[in-house]
Amino acid sequence: MPRPERVVCLTPRPPSSRSRWAGGDRVVGCDRLRGPSAGARAEAPRGRVQTAHAIGILALKPDLVLGFSDLQAEIVRELIARGAQVLITNQRTIAETLLAITNRRGALGESEAGARLAEGLRAELDATAAAVPAGERRPRVFFEEWDSPLISGISWVSEIIELCGGEDLFPELRAGGSATQRIVDPAEVVRRAPSSSSQAGAGKKVRPERIRARAGGSG
Secondary structure (H helix, E strand, O other), rough: OOOOOEEEEOOOOOOOOOOOOHHHHEEEEEEEEOOOOOOOOOOOEEEOOOOEEEEEEHOOOOOOEEOOHHHHHHHHHHHHHOOEEEEEOOOOHHHHHHHHHHHHHHHOOOOOHHHHHHHHHHHHHHHHHHOOOOOOOOOEHHHHHEEEOOEOOOOHHHHHHHHHHEOOOOOOOOOOOOHHHHEEHHHHHHHHOEEEEEEEEOOOOOOOOHHHHOOOOOO
């Protein structure tokens, strides 16, 4: 496949890392949740991740459409049926994320750069893990992926918590690829007494006071 020059990105996360993706100037359309990557074409239109329309995407005449997760299954099915070149990744773990980076950069004609980026990120993670003092008390962390219903963190979040020396409050749920498999009872969060809590609700304003109240006062 020739090097794609017109790329549509159906994800708030860039093809690898927004600040490290040299091909940003090839983006002709992207998700509006985070805006275009640095260097993206000024005229690149933006749409919502889960409400994108195949006709509008195809009107941009993309050489490649990049996306993320099973949530985009329907739009991807339609794009493929209409002849578009599509690469969708569905990473849930750190290892899968690094693989997605190499696959996406490869699709963009940047295989060597993708391999270097993935190796560099892996080295950074390993260095972080090595710097965690041995024998210290491990803080219990609750990561709130969504607030209504309350959803705990996915695998890569849980892995990073542990890699940084913490203890995931709901480690038994992290393998749940679907958000519905990680729904938790707010009362159980309080019962497990987290040392700290954090939130990452896409598109929602973070309200620390709600997190502290839900987690029994920790924040």
